[in-house]
Amino acid sequence: MKKKSFSILLCIALSAALLSGCGASGNAPSDSAAAPDTEAETPPQTNAGSSMTLQLAHVNPGTDDDNLHHTCLTFADKLNELSGGTITVKVVGDSQLGTDREVIEGMQMGTVDMSFSMNSSLGSFLPALQVFDLPFLFGNREQVYAVFDDDAIMDPLKQQLYEEAGILILGMGDNGFRNCLNNIKPINSMEDVKGLKLRLPENAIWSDCFSSFGASPTAMAFSEVYTACQQGTVDGFELPTASVYSGAYWEVCDYYSLTEHLFTALDLCISGMTWDSFTEEQKQWVQEAADYAMEENRRYIQEKEAGWLKEIGENMEVNECADKSGFTEVAQKVYENYADEIGQDLLDTVMNKVASVQ
Numbered sequence: 001m002k003k004k005s006f007s008i009l010l011c012i013a014l015s016a017a018l019l020s021g022c023g024a025s026g027n028a029p030s031d032s033a034a035a036p037d038t039e040a041e042t043p044p045q046t047n048a049g050s051s052m053t054l055q056l057a058h059v060n061p062g063t064d065d066d067n068l069h070h071t072c073l074t075f076a077d078k079l080n081e082l083s084g085g086t087i088t089v090k091v092v093g094d095s096q097l098g099t100d101r102e103v104i105e106g107m108q109m110g111t112v113d114m115s116f117s118m119n120s121s122l123g124s125f126l127p128a129l130q131v132f133d134l135p136f137l138f139g140n141r142e143q144v145y146a147v148f149d150d151d152a153i154m155d156p157l158k159q160q161l162y163e164e165a166g167i168l169i170l171g172m173g174d175n176g177f178r179n180c181l182n183n184i185k186p187i188n189s190m191e192d193v194k195g196l197k198l199r200l201p202e203n204a205i206w207s208d209c210f211s212s213f214g215a216s217p218t219a220m221a222f223s224e225v226y227t228a229c230q231q232g233t234v235d236g237f238e239l240p241t242a243s244v245y246s247g248a249y250w251e252v253c254d255y256y257s258l259t260e261h262l263f264t265a266l267d268l269c270i271s272g273m274t275w276d277s278f279t280e281e282q283k284q285w286v287q288e289a290a291d292y293a294m295e296e297n298r299r300y301i302q303e304k305e306a307g308w309l310k311e312i313g314e315n316m317e318v319n320e321c322a323d324k325s326g327f328t329e330v331a332q333k334v335y336e337n338y339a340d341e342i343g344q345d346l347l348d349t350v351m352n353k354v355a356s357v358q
Contacts, residue, residue, distance in 0.1 A: 062093030182236025190326030
């Protein structure tokens with residue numbers, strides 16, 4: 001009986017020792033690593049020492065010299081460095097994860113982590129952002145950067161998008177001014193645009209703008225443009241120099257006219273679900289990498305753009321648009337039509353900032 005009692009006591013003591021050892025282990029969950037609500041559609045909270053891979057999508061060719069792809073790779077390399085290799089970014093180009101709009105919707109659902117998308121695609125989710133899609137708003141890059149670097153203008157927009165759409169803008173990128181390509185004739189004035197079937201992104205302002213110019217705009221996914229021009233479904237489209245070069249669109253269009261009707265603002269965005277899963281240190285790494293990538297984006301495109309345009313000119317006819325007066329006059333009506341939707345106060349603030357920079 002005594003032997004049996006001793007055995008029981010010995011088992012109890014051993015069990016207590018084992019439990020005490022587990023409680024002292026560094027593997028015990030902390031408050032910051034608590035299990036998420038299984039009903040919520042948010043990713044689990046990550047620990048600072050854990051490894052993860054983020055997907056960063058864009059619609060342009062996945063070639064190293066493409067402006068969007070170069071910027072995304074810059075971000076990926078910098079974040080890998082800052083995080084000590086604990087955060088890897090997989091850059092996915094060529095519209096593999098869908099159109100800009102589809103990728104943005106994916107970020108809202110938590111199926112896509114990040115995107116480097118045209119600002120025009122975000123206007124559907126926050127109308128105020130359409131202010132950057134107004135025709136002939138900017139006359140040069142200095143004006144663009146002055147607005148993008150003004151926290152008083154940008155911070156409220158970023159916060160509103162984060163709160164209302166679950167998407168955070170980490171930085172505003174530069175893909176240059178947009179110009180018209182077509183297979184019919186050079187564009188020297190607004191008269192030359194009339195009747196042209198031009199592909200445009202899915203954007204109400206841009207569509208209304210070109211309708212006012214007298215063109216016949218057709219909304220179409222960017223991935224379909226090459227074939228559409230090749231088959232004559234459309235007469236042409238419009239793109240900045242950087243994208244004409246990386247896509248080699250001289251293979252399907254004969255004329256490139258420097259209308260400079262719109263500036264192509266790019267938004268480096270992250271899903272709110274992904275962002276909220278980060279520790280404060282991880283957020284700092286991500287934002288620092290984004291700031292670095294945006295600086296490199298500006299340097300890269302300004303260094304390369306003249307060379308890209310020269311090569312384009314060796315493969316298709318390039319011309320300056322001699323008379324933009326008709327375009328700019330009609331553009332003012334577009335401003336009036338969208339002032340309420342954008343917000344007159346914001347529109348005035350941006351225009352005043354632009355006017356203050358020559």
